[in-house]
Amino acid sequence: MIIQTDETIDLETPTGTMRCHVFRPATEGKYSAVIFYSEIYQVTQPIRRLAAYIAGQGYIVLVPEVYHEYEPLGTVLAYDKEGTDRGNCLKFKKPVSAYDSDADAVIKWARTYTYCNGKIGTMGVCLGGHLALRAALNPDVLAAACFYATNVHDSTLGQGQSDDTIHRLDELKGETMFVWGRQDPHVPFEGRIKIQQALQAAGSTYEWHEFNAQHAFLRDEGPRYDSELFQICIGLVLRLFARRL
Template identity: 30%
Template sequence: MSETLTINTPDGAFSAYVARPKAASAPAIVVIQEIFGVNKVMRDICDGLAAQGFVAICPDLFWRIEPGIDITDQSEAEWKKAFELFNAFDVDAGVTDIAATIAAARKLDGVNGKVGAVGYCLGGLLAFLTATRTDIDAAVSYYGVGIEKHVGEAEKLNHPLLMHIAEKDQFVPPEAQQLILSALKDHPQIEIHIYEGRDHAFAREGGAHYDAADAAKANGRSLTFFQQALA
């Protein structure tokens, strides 16, 4: 079952896609978009999380630039649009909007008070920053781009963070990965998994670098993580 939620902030209102489980009470997970907006991939992730027993909420984080972005990774024109949005995106404002989404999630009927977050690509960076800057109960980052610029924020981390890193990520070169690992691998709240030979977005079903086996492995780890952290 899905619905649209309107989230109000001092800067304006934006929408979020919500998928609900059959359970009357469940933890919530904020699903943080890639650079393609709240598209079918993100909605399918929400629906999948709902089937696993979570209230899944995917906010439209591009609303300050252009509300309602819903594009794919299947054409050159869409990639061009996606990178234009990425370059225009204000990361700090995005984290503020995620914080507003978390607050709204905690008040939603059927949410038991616990809220996690999972993000992909741009959303992987935002999931990391959500873990360090908000009151989220747990966060998962898939192949986050630009995390190496923010590793110093890990000292503010008070809740568990799971990170999935693609070894051959074209957007996170080896030197960036080394910075991330050196800074974060011994942090007591952080669990990191490296996927050897995988490129960026290996878990995006239908994407050019999708790998079913490693996507299933990462998603299984994420599910176990959330079941424990949001219990």
């Protein structure tokens, strides 16, 4: 499916203007929307390529700039030490309430977008995996695909490093999917077990997948990329979205 990739929208949030990058089918019609949350580097080229891939399967993909309060609109952090340090700093500097109000703003806008059929899902990698899960606490979100979601197991997202995501999983109304790399040092075995136990206790509808892979194995840039696993995981995502969206 031919897509359009050059559209952006600037949404007003309680903490300032947030830019979202829009990827959508070029064909006229109504499509389900997927809010795709990036890793700590914002909307990099690997994130854009993955968003375009999902959009090409018949979805509107919205990629918000998660650090809009602290960086000029359009900022992309580099995959180097400086970019990593900045991204990690902002991950803990931003209040959790601001992540939540950002999600509310983009969900509200998506439901009124000309090309949207009103169905909303989320997807995310790394920091974005956590944000996709947290956004799914909104009852309008029907499905969430969360890849190697950081800081869920230890509740350290945001200012004060004391988020409550893992304690609110009983609020999930849609279906969630979790994908992990067993060799990912950011979410150890004990942390993964803690998340799964919380999902079980909450009675959540979820899928759980673990692979022999490193952190960021979906990123098609750098030494940890696993192209075969990428294909498997995208198939899982598309099946989830086909069921729910």
